[in-house]
Amino acid sequence: MGTFARLARRALETETPVMVQIQELFRGTKDAVSLAQVGCLLACLLLGFFISFAFHLHLEGVVYWQPPKKALDKVKEMVWDPSVSCYGTDEGLPELRNALIEKLHRDNKLYKSSVMVTAGANQAFVNIVLALCDAGDRVVMFAPYYFNAYMSFQMTGVTDIVVGPSNPTTLQPDADWLKEVLSKKPVPKLVTVVNPGNPSGTHIPESLLKTISELCKSAGSWLVVDNTYEYFMYDGLNHSCIEGDHVLNLFSFSKAYGMMGWRIGYIAYPTEVEGLAEQLLKIQDNIPICAPIISQRLALYSLETGTEWVRDKVKDLVKNRALLLDALTPLGLDSVKGGEGALYLWAKLPDDHQDDFKVVRWLAKRHRVVVIPGSASGGPGYVRISFGGLKESDCEVAAGRLRRGLEELVRDGMVE
Numbered sequence: 005m006g007t008f009a010r011l012a013r014r015a016l017e018t019e020t021p022v023m024v025q026i027q028e029l030f031r032g033t034k035d036a037v038s039l040a041q042v043g044c045l046l047a048c049l050l051l052g053f054f055i056s057f058a059f060h061l062h063l064e065g066v067v068y069w070q071p072p073k074k075a076l077d078k079v080k081e082m083v084w085d086p087s088v089s090c091y092g093t094d095e096g097l098p099e100l101r102n103a104l105i106e107k108l109h110r111d112n113k114l115y116k117s118s119v120m121v122t123a124g125a126n127q128a129f130v131n132i133v134l135a136l137c138d139a140g141d142r143v144v145m146f147a148p149y150y151f152n153a154y155m156s157f158q159m160t161g162v163t164d165i166v167v168g169p170s171n172p173t174t175l176q177p178d179a180d181w182l183k184e185v186l187s188k189k190p191v192p193k194l195v196t197v198v199n200p201g202n203p204s205g206t207h208i209p210e211s212l213l214k215t216i217s218e219l220c221k222s223a224g225s226w227l228v229v230d231n232t233y234e235y236f237m238y239d240g241l242n243h244s245c246i247e248g249d250h251v252l253n254l255f256s257f258s259k260a261y262g263m264m265g266w267r268i269g270y271i272a273y274p275t276e277v278e279g280l281a282e283q284l285l286k287i288q289d290n291i292p293i294c295a296p297i298i299s300q301r302l303a304l305y306s307l308e309t310g311t312e313w314v315r316d317k318v319k320d321l322v323k324n325r326a327l328l329l330d331a332l333t334p335l336g337l338d339s340v341k342g343g344e345g346a347l348y349l350w351a352k353l354p355d356d357h358q359d360d361f362k363v364v365r366w367l368a369k370r371h372r373v374v375v376i377p378g379s380a381s382g383g384p385g386y387v388r389i390s391f392g393g394l395k396e397s398d399c400e401v402a403a404g405r406l407r408r409g410l411e412e413l414v415r416d417g418m419v420e
């Protein structure tokens with residue numbers, strides 16, 4: 005018998021059961037798809053669920069639209085341009101970074117930040133963790149949390165993750181709790197929030213964001229704010245950003261411009277902090293070197309199309325949200341929260357059906373509608389419902405299935 009080469013604990017000990025169970029379910033759903041020979045429409049619908057679910061496996065929600073046509077057309081003409089096949093500067097194309105700095109001024113009121121373009125916001129987050137945290141450092145998140153951020157901590161050895169509570173009514177991070185935790189030793193190295201939230205869709209108002217930022221500043225902790233869904237705000241609410249020498253902001257092109265597969269995100273980090281840019285660059289040079297050039301071009305041309313294009317797409321999502329809110333009524337009014345922003349509603353399952361994985365599996369198998377178990381985000385007994393991945397007509401079908409499923413769940417339980 006030889007000695008087997010062993011796998012790293014950093015990977016093995018990173019949260020996986022959630023993924024494994026979702027994959028199991030995913031395989032079940034796939035079989036359901038192959039049964040769908042009853043007509044093209046149904047097949048397409050099932051495929052829609054299948055596709056949106058497949059995306060969930062790797063990241064988060066999706067939107068149903070593609071990037072602006074004008075931007076795609078321009079990029080199509082660029083493929084023979086030699087620069088597209090070369091490396092670019094690590095921190096991103098100068099034209100794109102300039103355009104982003106302008107955008108940060110205009111849309112986010114961030115005036116003292118530098119920009120690093122990354123291969124999506126998940127990679128941006130990993131860069132940040134590697135640049136700011138050492139293995140063993142304490143970090144803070146709030147439940148329900150964005151699971152990929154949790155995993156990024158775990159796989160870089162930052163395993164002292166303290167998960168704080170959210171206000172039970174608003175789902176906003178609990179600042180009083182944060183104050184307590186920041187006053188204890190070891191002082192957390194980094195605090196992270198998502199605004200508006202994934203998986204909750206909760207908006208963090210400017211005043212609360214300021215409070216969180218000031219608490220972090222006086223404790224000497226970094227604050228990392230994920231603004232992936234900055235344009236996904238509803239009901240007249242406005243998204244705001246916060247700036248400071250201890251604050252890093254993350255952004256993404258994936259949802260706003262329908263660029264999920266192009267993998268472009270960026271970090272806005274404080275220019276003044278000595279050494280930060282150098283450390284971020286060191287890490288960037290070892291992971292993607294630079295974000296794909298063709299994708300950066302598409303991001304630049306999409307930005308030129310303007311944020312009005314995005315707002316125009318986003319404004320119709322409230323129709324999907326209304327359909328799904330209606331579908332969730334069997335759970336009771338007080339059970340459904342969030343949805344002020346982003347693409348998500350966060351719903352509590354009935355008290356006698358708190359095994360979220362079981363309910364999700366049952367809904368997929370019996371009612372052919374797929375939602376995400378809250379356990380994946382530190383919220384057992386809840387489910388996350390995305391209202392961004394389907395066109396209104398498809399969403400209507402999904403909502404119908406969800407409603408029938410939940411009605412049956414509440415009335416008869418999980419009958420086979």
Ligand SMILES: *[C@@H]1O[C@H](CO)[C@@H](O)[C@H](O)[C@H]1NC(C)=O
Pocket residue numbers: 240241242
């Ligand atoms: C959001 O911003 C708009 C435009 O600046 C403003 O008219 C509106 O009152 C703001 N909404 C809230 C809830 O603050």
